[in-house]
Amino acid sequence: MGETSKIIIEPVTRVEGHGKVSILLDENGQVTRARLHIVEFRGFERFIQGRPYWEVPVTVQRLCGICPVSHHLAAAKAMDVIVGADKLTPTAEKMRRLMHYGQIYQSHALHFFHLVSPDLLFGFDADPAVRNIIGVIKKYPELAVQGVMMRKYGQEIIKVTAGKKIHGTGAIPGGINKNLSIAERDSLLKDIDQQIEWSRGALKIAKDYTVEHLDELSDFGSFNSNHLSLIRADGAMDLYDGGLRAIDAEGNRIFDHVDSQDYIDYIAEEVKDWSYMKFPFMKQLGTDKGWYRVGPLARVNTADFIDTPEAEEARVEFMALTGGKPNNITMAYHWARMIEVLHSAEKIRDLLNDTDLQGDDLVVKGERRSEGVGLIEAPRGTLFHHYRVNEDDQVTMANLIVSTTSNNVPMNLAVEKVAKKYLSGTEVTEGLLNRVEVAIRAYDPCLSCATHALGKMPLTVTVVDHNGQVINRRST
Numbered sequence: 352m353g354e355t356s357k358i359i360i361e362p363v364t365r366v367e368g369h370g371k372v373s374i375l376l377d378e379n380g381q382v383t384r385a386r387l388h389i390v391e392f393r394g395f396e397r398f399i400q401g402r403p404y405w406e407v408p409v410t411v412q413r414l415c416g417i418c419p420v421s422h423h424l425a426a427a428k429a430m431d432v433i434v435g436a437d438k439l440t441p442t443a444e445k446m447r448r449l450m451h452y453g454q455i456y457q458s459h460a461l462h463f464f465h466l467v468s469p470d471l472l473f474g475f476d477a478d479p480a481v482r483n484i485i486g487v488i489k490k491y492p493e494l495a496v497q498g499v500m501m502r503k504y505g506q507e508i509i510k511v512t513a514g515k516k517i518h519g520t521g522a523i524p525g526g527i528n529k530n531l532s533i534a535e536r537d538s539l540l541k542d543i544d545q546q547i548e549w550s551r552g553a554l555k556i557a558k559d560y561t562v563e564h565l566d567e568l569s570d571f572g573s574f575n576s577n578h579l580s581l582i583r584a585d586g587a588m589d590l591y592d593g594g595l596r597a598i599d600a601e602g603n604r605i606f607d608h609v610d611s612q613d614y615i616d617y618i619a620e621e622v623k624d625w626s627y628m629k630f631p632f633m634k635q636l637g638t639d640k641g642w643y644r645v646g647p648l649a650r651v652n653t654a655d656f657i658d659t660p661e662a663e664e665a666r667v668e669f670m671a672l673t674g675g676k677p678n679n680i681t682m683a684y685h686w687a688r689m690i691e692v693l694h695s696a697e698k699i700r701d702l703l704n705d706t707d708l709q710g711d712d713l714v715v716k717g718e719r720r721s722e723g724v725g726l727i728e729a730p731r732g733t734l735f736h737h738y739r740v741n742e743d744d745q746v747t748m749a750n751l752i753v754s755t756t757s758n759n760v761p762m763n764l765a766v767e768k769v770a771k772k773y774l775s776g777t778e779v780t781e782g783l784l785n786r787v788e789v790a791i792r793a794y795d796p797c798l799s800c801a802t803h804a805l806g807k808m809p810l811t812v813t814v815v816d817h818n819g820q821v822i823n824r825r826s827t
Contacts, residue, residue, distance in 0.1 A: 385767040432612070
């Protein structure tokens with residue numbers, strides 16, 4: 352048996368957090384294995400122990416500067432259970448929803464325009480000196496400004512609902528600590544029509560790209576998979592609350608409307624020695640077949656409908672591409688993500704016109720409990736927060752299943768499939784290696800959420816032959 356050589360991509364670029372890819376080649380240059388390694392270590396589940404439960408929604412959001420609102424709200428929902436707040440006041444729930452849709456809107460805009468658009472606009476093989484956000488600004492200045500302004504708008508929503516744009520304090524156990532003033536409402540309403548128009552344009556870019564490159568993308572890191580998300584009681588997409596629904600690659604229900612407090616009866620996590628990320632799976636299907644995808648692609652696939660008119664029209668068009676069955680094209684994540692951008696803009700408009708946001712009844716409490724689970728649809732997929740609290744109000748157990756963690760197996764499969772298709776038996780070029788990263792970016796992974804510690808720069812790719820000699824090295 353011949354010896355292998357190895358290609359290392361470290362770190363993966365244009366994603367949140369730090370990770371690396373290892374690709375093993377046999378002596379004939381054929382890819383034998385490819386893996387995405389997460390090289391950060393996250394300690395939040397340990398050092399949150401011993402802290403008072405009311406600190407948790409503010410503390411755990413320090414996991415991330417990109418999607419802190421998701422952790423803030425998931426933890427707050429878990430603490431609602433702890434304090435017995437089984438039903439929030441209309442003002443509290445709608446303020447949280449507004450905060451959440453602002454988060455979805457700004458995060459999706461950031462990912463699409465800043466991290467993904469260089470690949471779509473310039474091509475996977477373009478000069479990396481051009482294939483970046485600066486290149487987009489130079490050649491497509493109006494598009495670049497649009498992306499910045501969309502993100503800014505979402506951040507302004509977070510500011511008025513959470514108190515500040517990053518790491519706010521708006522959600523507290525049992526409710527919220529502020530309502531929305533008339534002045535804050537009016538400042539956001541004056542720009543909402545423009546945001547909806549920009550959302551339509553972003554959706555068109557993602558849709559047209561997918562349709563125009565369908566033949567290539569159908570086999571680009573794509574594979575059949577299960578999908579999981581929260582779903583509203585009537586089957587509608589609900590990014591803030593609902594029961595868990597899982598479907599297989601054909602759209603058959605694996606389980607449906609599972610209460611968030613019962614998730615542990617359905618979802619387990621596997622540990623492997625080559626990644627700090629765990630590998631979640633559905634218990635009834637086991638580790639080999641129980642893995643699943645989460646995020647925009649999964650949410651559009653699992654929903655029976657979307658309850659805002661323009662996004663629903665877009666969902667119907669999206670599902671028509673696959674005859675109504677789940678879409679398993681990895682790069683279709685971008686199209687689905689922009690459907691959610693439009694949905695979020697529509698939801699924001701509706702909420703801003705809801706007078707409940709000016710209500711004064713902000714907090715409720717009930718019978719105290721010792722354990723609580725909070726689930727929410729973060730930008731990258733279903734987010735699980737699970738806590739136990741003792742009689743002294745201290746957290747004794749914390750378990751987080753982050754969206755990127757759930758996508759761990761799918762991302763590894765995408766990496767391996769792209770590597771085998773494009774790198775086997777060919778000269779290794781930057782453009783070919785970028786294809787591996789393109790497949791990862793489709794999932795919009797937040798590696799600093801999935802783990803938490805150190806990363807290193809710059810990107811270095813080293814090619815080693817079967818005798819262990821370095822034959823090529825590239826750095827950025």
